[in-house]
Amino acid sequence: MRTYDDTMFIDTFEHEYTWLNGFMRNVARFPRRNALIDPETGRAWSYKALNEEANRLANALKSAGVGKNDVVMNALRNCPEFAFSYIGPRKVGAILLSANFNLAAGEFALLIQHNKPKVVIYSANIASVMQEAEKLCQTKGFVPQKFILADNIEKAVLPSSHISYEEFTESSSPENPEISFRPHIYDEVLRLCTSGTTALPKSVPLNDINEVLSAHDVIMHYPMNQNDVTLNMTPWFHRGGCHSGGVCPTFYAGACAVIMRKFQPTNALDWVEKHKITYMMGSPSNLAMLARSQVKSPKNLSSLKGLVTMGAPLSKADCIHYMQVLTPNIFNGYGTTETFWNSFLRPYNLPDGAGSVGGSCTDDEVRVVKIYEGKKAEPEERVATDSESEGEIIIRSPEKTTYAYINDPKMTAEKFYKGWMYTGDTGVWNEDLIVTVRGRKDDMIITSAENIYPTQIEEAINEHPKVKDSIVTSVPDKVRGQAVVAYIVPEDKSLTIRELFDFCTNHKMLSTYKRPRYFALIDELPQTATGKKKHFEIKKRALEDLEKGILKKD
Template sequence: MNTDQRPWLSQYPAGIPANVDVHTHSTLKDLLAVTCKQFANRPAFSCMGKDLTYAELDKLSTALGGYLHYRGLQPGDKVAVMMPNMLQYPIVLHAVLKAGLVIVNTNPLYTPREMKHQFTDSGCKGIFIAENFAANLEQIIEETDINTVILTTIGGMLGWLKGGLTNFVVRNVKKMVPQYNLPSAVDFQTALDEGKKHPLPHFEGQPDDTIALQYTGGTTGVSKGAMLTNANLVANAMQSKAWMTQKLQEGSDERMLCPLPLYHIFAFTVNSVAIFCHGICNVLIVNPRDLSTIVKAFKDNRIAAMTGVNTLFNGLLNDDSFTSLDFRHLKITVGGGMAVQRSVAERWQKVTGVPLSEGYGLTETSPAASMNPLNESLRIGSIGVPMPNTVMRVWNDEENRPATSEERGEIQIKGPQVMKGYYNRPEDTAKVLHDGWLNTGDIGMMSEDGFFRIVDRKKDMILVSGFNVYPNEVEDVIAGHPKVLECAAVGIPSDRSGEVVKIFVVKKDKSLTEDELIAFCRKELTGYKVPKEVEFRAELPKSNVGKILRRELRQEKV
């Protein structure tokens, strides 16, 4: 890879290489196995005060892998995993990989319709599912190929007393487990016990084997399964690990907070793989919307790093119990999944003393493609610079050429973390992959020294009298108003100008008025960018990781 094509290398913090060895292991299974031996007696994951060591994880996942083989699942078969953050998740992930199967991460909040699409599209033959969501599975399982169902509970790995109490509260107090009837389902603990009787045959995988079908969010169309290979995930783990090495000591007592769901590509790779391979314990948060659990995790653990999305950081900054915490151990905060607003980033650093470094990636890039430096060199409002072994460019579609610095165009990515393609969708794959370059669908620009900035999604762009209005810019301005908690900008039809800007706002201060907000915008935005309509809401629709869904707001007006 020619360094002349990578002006951003001069922005790398000292000690971070231009290229890392992404071929250290042929398979992710092998990488995880070596890591389990290296840090055997250290805690790998912690949830609700219960730790799971690397050695325990290795032993339990081998037993579970043996059970999957005993049930007749063959290498290459797809297995869905549908649960929130809990200790069972990493056990399942390792078991699936050891058995040569393909993991299909599934959002537990999916409706039966959404579940059916993902399970039939992928051809799943097995599923691990928390009992909270079993009633939905019951409605559609007969329309799928699933014949192995393993049920688990929130308290299943927490020990007899704590686990039993947790399950009682979940089932009988909070009423979070609707009645269901899945007569062929097997309990998670039963599967572990049975699996110990059945040895797991050695499975030799290949770098190009698909090991994860990670479904896109579907925010711009039908949800598609991105085929992520051993090579993709090993590479992104090594890239991410290298980026954090300067801040986190390998195998230390430091811990990383994991409030984002492990079934989402961000936490799946960064926490389940990269941080895991760093020998650092992941502290799992079952329900990140309950901010008190995050506050408690900070009090009970030496949290040195955390990942999150803008809405989570914003929520924490408006929680007095969080802002009063001691952040002396915190070294790294990484934001992704959606744009980090300037006002949030600036306040985060003021409150915690740690920069909020925004990164960028997609399901299709496993996901990390670019990252801001994890120090004062970061640039608020940018998505940082490309990761090691990665090339990014901005492409001018109209003139079919690379864009010049500060010129807008579509961001394209090339690197070892780019997916193989979409499962059973060659036409969709051909639309986004050309000569190794991934078309992201994101409009952005690159500075002369290699920092990238997202302007917006192509489909989110608002066209006002022929002028492009980028929602991120409007939202960034409005988020800076002291009485605004959250906001989203969309385009709505206008007879006069084609479209105008409409803003949806959640108030921080009930006294905020439409006139006050419009006047504020007029001071910061050119006339055609100023919202023509304001609608106040109690809350905004969000994805499973807290990303505000503009699409749903637009569809309400169709």
């Protein structure tokens, strides 16, 4: 029982407090202001023009039979069509599934079978991969109604059964489509993908209020406003790419996004100078390459208000270097696809706080709890705040997660418990509740900001007729963060490293970033008494073998 009549508040909040309404406010307020700039083609879209392009896509989707809770998949690098597809589907109540454009054809086919999108929009540079994925879908029982080739700056050949984005939208109205439903803040509007232990990525649903409050987090923590210009150096299909200064907060705040299809440090620095970019987002390796380029050929970076990085902590030495060479305002976030960022180091925390992931964000809570064999610790079972006692890092983020995976109750139960996400990361914390990551409970590899599980790569390698078994781990890599290493026990002694390299390169279930960079042939795998592979042991060996030159490239 309330002390007041809450009827209008509930109705207005639940149906009107949506990301799309926030975007439309900016269309009305800033119709002539740039919302999107594409330096590679010299094009730009005002908020009015961006809305019209999103409407054309929305009306075309509606004409194709796409409606409430239908799935539209994009597999797009950062490009204008990504922005249009981020906005357009939600105008007709559809869900955007944003996929990694680096996936192999077999992985795309699995993702399509799992999510059943009616329409797939993809970048022209992966036309041959998507054509092969379509063929695989035909053998698996579900094929999307339309495959749409977009962002064709390379002038790629359009597959015969596909349609170009321009042809799909050219006759559609630029006016807002009529709808027969009322949006709700709990409606799923976006579906992201994160790696799992199999070839099929986990599908992470985000609802409308997750979108609004993720945008608010950026607006609050940077802070960001309508006068800012952002450049995300990482792909928008990532949670960090989309929500950390990507299309989600930028268009909600009324700011401007600059498109970068593929990271090139010289271009990035040139565009800061030309477009007066205020915030840049990227991985630690992006920052390292920016710094090298800036030292070699300095640009005017006076417009920069901040460089934001996620995916790994910064060392104190690196942080000081970036502060001196690029901007004194460095930010470092920590989180997951499921929860966005949940701890955040601001410029006043650095460089002294470098190496840690900082303290919890304003609306979040990050804890370190005990680790038990075969069961979760309760959220209250915290380890000592002594910077030495190691435990599992768990996250409470009620505003930015749905605590669920699509069609995966087992993984949902494994990862989410009593309002917390159990990350699988291990770490320590101090008396100020500042967390430092130590490693992984599992054996996940992170390369170029992509999460990789060794078991999937091992399964693929073991399909080679000359392979008896394999074990996969990683070694440090200056460019990628980590590089994948595969140890192979041959079934046939004639097996060569070159054969393994070619096999992985052509395997339909191994994306480019998942393919091993190093190989070694061994007589037997390190295993427990029960036959489980000792990934922790092979990881130690890989470091020694790399120094000794035992690991071989093709």
